[in-house]
Amino acid sequence: MLVETQEERPEIMERLHRVGITNLRTVARINWKGRVYTFLPVFEITIDVPEEKKGIHMSRLVESITEAMSEAVEEEVMEAHSSLEELGKSIIKRLEGKHPHRRAEVWIRTHLIIPRETPASKKTTYEPYDVEVGVIKNEEGSFEKVLRVKVVGNTACPHAMANNNGKTHIQRAIGELEVRTAFDEEIALEDMIDVVESSFSHPTYTLLKTVDENAVVQGMFANPKFVEDVAREIFARAKERFKGKIHVKVISNESIHKHDVIAETWS
């Protein structure tokens, strides 16, 4: 007979808001607008623990994920999960039948690989973007979601350009955009990626033929930007396009310093 240690009263009676599993790697398949994508996401799933319970039954959180995965890996995926947030919500719905809780969160971290065209040779290139989707069920039982994208672009410095007859320092910059919104608000991660990618001096590419490299360099010099300019542009565009709480952070890996520079803002 197993001892259910988790049901005992703890010495210190304090409620815990988030207890569960993190850094869990698995496979997921999503049917996004009729196209099936396979992901290798990293999950974090948590529930709250009341002050009178020593612990949670952790394996039930994993079961909620693995059962949703098996559904996703079988043929049912065609109607099972139309987005990462739908997958997250279906996992929380499974958990409701397995483990009592008042508050639950599922976070799914993965990469999106989006086909793009190189700027001059018009060849197809596959660009990686880090994305994260959080689904939060709050104590009233309503759902909200948090969408996050991270995009690598570049900047050419306008200040050095103005003081060096057009010569300047250029660097990679990482733009992060987060939108916190109602679960049913339709926001595509690809659209968020486009907002960030179009706010740099120029996008970066995996594949660049010489003609493409020339186009990127000329584009950067024609579009010099401070890290502040990039953050403002992402923020203004995101406010215009997406309904929800907006958070923007840009870090530029300065080529002239041993440190980076950062610009961050939120609504």
Ligand SMILES: Nc1nc2c(ncn2[C@@H]2O[C@H](COP(=O)(O)OP(=O)(O)OP(=O)(O)O)[C@@H](O)[C@H]2O)c(=O)[nH]1
């Ligand atoms: N709450 C808690 N559980 C832990 C901790 N460390 C390990 N465990 C988990 O305890 C789990 C086993 O307990 P349960 O999940 O309740 O498994 P079980 O009792 O056989 O299954 P149920 O009948 O569904 O409760 C394992 O999956 C461990 O990962 C911890 O620090 N806190």
Ligand SMILES: [Fe+2]
């Ligand atoms: Fe248990």
